[in-house]
Amino acid sequence: MTSGHPHPAIAIAGHEYRSATRNRVLAILVVGMVLVAAASVTIASYDFKAQIADYNSYVAQAKAAGVAVTAPPQLFPLQLLRPVIEYVQIIGAVFAIGLGYLTVARERTGNTLRLLLTRPVRNTDLMFGRLLGAGALIVTILGATALISVFLIGVLGGTWLGGGDLLRVAITFLTGSLYMLIFYALGVWLSARSRALVNGLVVALVAWLMVVLIIPQIGDTMDPDNQVPGGLFAALQVQKADEKKVLAHFSTYERIRNDLEETSLTKHFERLTFAVTGIKDKYNGVSLATVAADKRGDIAWLGVYAALLATLMWSGIRRESVTGKDT
């Protein structure tokens, strides 16, 4: 390596970034995601502004009538980010899988992997280069989404976020970047392991379906009280005390249901970001240190998933390298 030149991992990262930005399908996905995020924040901001206006109007009327004013409603602007986080959870994960698939497909279609592997590049450079390139792209996308969201909350919601809130937004979107990067690694690994590229994509999408949609919903769908609108026990006119007695017979079932939820990366991402932003009411006004302590389990799970997928991606690259098989 000649001094003064970018490290091979940086060159690969730049290449990944440039290649992704020239893909129309990805561009449409990104624009789509940013637009729906902006639309949802716009609607929520208008609603937020309307609630504040209603309260102010009430205060004015109460004062005019000489009536005591009740406490203002709990309005937290960061809660307006809820739909954006949900889009990251669902659409962001699909986008990341697609990005990983395209990384492999690009090399396979152009028969360029062999060229890459015969250059003086270490396997670690290849892996970190790919992760860095994809990470930079994801941070760009989520960064743009965050900026637009903050701007809309300020302009339309009438509330400009302060330093503390901006830090929480940054943590949330950086966590979202890590979450998407894990799905990117999944896309690369499964595509690289598949002889037919499309098989890898299909398996990755099935994994997405399980992790993002099915498992997080298991809690609701397996909950016996959710089987009938209004609640099963209420429909059967079962008293609360009797309901507890009935459920005591299903403690193993309940534990399995909870454990299943625990396996979902998406669930951990949601729990952590909802706590950081105060979307979960009990975390409103709670310091970040307390949130981190309370959510250390979810943070650890995110770390475990990231390490696992990075290891799998590494094994995929090692295999490509040793066997010379196209990714």
Add this chain to the structure above:
Amino acid sequence: MPNRATQAPKAETPAPTGEGAIIEMAGVGHRYGQSDALRGIDLTVSEGEIFGFLGHNGAGKTTTIHILTTLIVPTSGSARVCGHDVVAHRLDVQRAIGYLPENVRMYDHLTARENLRFFARLSGVADIPRAIDDALGFLGCQDLADRRVGTFSKGMRQRIGIAQAILHRPRVLFLDEPTSGLDPMGVRQLRDTIERLNAELGMTIFMNTHLLSEVSRVCSTIGVLADGELIYRDTLARTLECFPDEASLEDIYVRLEDG
């Protein structure tokens, strides 16, 4: 299976060893699952040669190139390129070689220059713009530099592929079936390019092919591989001299293959 190398006509000269040898393979074997792709190959190529590696489909030519270019690891024996072991000193080998695989398309969405810039960075080229201009100039395709590779014909892609392989001025250039899919004009241009790379830039060329007409025009030395075994190796001149009864290289090849 008998070693057919011993049955070949006595045209073989002892393979050069030691000084001047740029590629050395000693007892190199490779297995894919239960089948042997290569069976203990001993081969030496001297610096400055244009070596034509002949063999039918599945004979093991590409496996040999993959081992020499560090893409796969031999399951037995050892191989050295430019004095570096292909397993123990993979990065040193990679710095010293250029490689053009069969049917390479390059990155469609990038221009030729962007493709070359990427590979130049990976190869640690010092003056990248100059190296790109030099490579494109050498191949006479400066006009392609800023066009997207996705719009290129097979022949154009092949030239950009060669440009990426010579950007860092390697000592050895490996070409895997370089004429595959080219029209007659493309084949002729490629032949000229190979000769010039050897004569003007001093590159040793190791070329897999089964186009005997090309071998007879450009190669200085040939090797014949059959079912994973090297059955023949000699200079082209001596080969033609030692088979006076055969009308062409094709006839010689068939005779060697038939044992």
